[in-house]
Amino acid sequence: MKKSAPQLHTAPMGELISLDVVKDAVSFPSDEPDTLLQGVVTGAIEYLDGYSGVLGRCLMTQTWEQRFTGFERQIRLPFITVSSAEISYVDSSGLSQNVETNLYEVAQDARGSYVRFRSGFKFPSLDDQDFPVQIRMVSGYGTAADVPWLIKVAVLAIVNACFDDEPGEWCDLPPVRSAMTQFRRVVL
Structure with a gap:
């Protein structure tokens, strides 16, 4: 991806x-x-x-966006610590959709933060644009x-x-x- x-x-x-x-x-x-x-x-x-x-x-709390070509069960985020994330995508009809927060979690391991989708999340059909998936994340000490x-x-x-x-x-x-x-x- x-x-x-x-x-x-x-x-x-x-x-x-x-x-x-x-x-x-x-x-x-x-x-x-x-x-x-x-x-x-x-x-x-x-x-x-x-x-x-x-x-x-x-360092201080700030919000970043990163776009992806698709979904994977686990998506690595660019920062060590991420306190929250919002995920959206453009579906095959060209409409913007939000992923419900109960369908994923933000977690951390020795390599940093990542988003892990729960088993109830079904990968949707995506628009054919380059980066139809967007993750907006909050990171920083506060x-x-x-x-x-x-x-x-x-x-x-x-x-x-x-x-x-x-x-x-x-x-x-x-x-x-x-x-x-x-x-x-x-x-x-």
């Missing part, structure tokens, strides 16, 4: 780390505008967060307060590296990379 790349549907609400906290924690030149610092903070968060982030997981502090420290370390007298590469922060391995998506 083929699948599309996940697309962000609803971005996280609020900020992971306030600009005031960042200013207190990093060596930010006082003559630089706040917009520069905010841009670097945003870049550091994007480096870690979401489908394309190096952690392969969502609010900024729920995100582990170690991840917030990593964001601060990345931001600080950008303003050091001897700037380092973002991906060349061995202590940060080492600390982040416990939060990474594992693909077996």
Whole structure:
């Protein structure tokens, strides 16, 4: 079964780390505008967060959509943790249909989250478009307060590296990379 790349549907609400906290924690030149610092903070968060982030997981709650060419008894989702999912499809008549939530469950194993269809679910005839099945999923720790502090420290370390007298590469922060391995998506 083929699948599309996940697309962000609803971005996280609020900020992971306030600009005031960042200013207190990093060596930010006082003559630089706040917009520069905010841009670097945003870049550091994007480096870690979401489908394309190096952690392969969502930090704050956000909603993503992914499309599939069909159904299988179990469909692997792109994030470690998914708290809920809604599944829809376009049937052979070209009409959009929703799968009742009692016909599937969202589960997790060592590889991450997946949707498992219960035995009562009968695979419907699908429209002949490329990706007639859509899964909309909610993923993330919750609010900024729920995100582990170690991840917030990593964001601060990345931001600080950008303003050091001897700037380092973002991906060349061995202590940060080492600390982040416990939060990474594992693909077996």
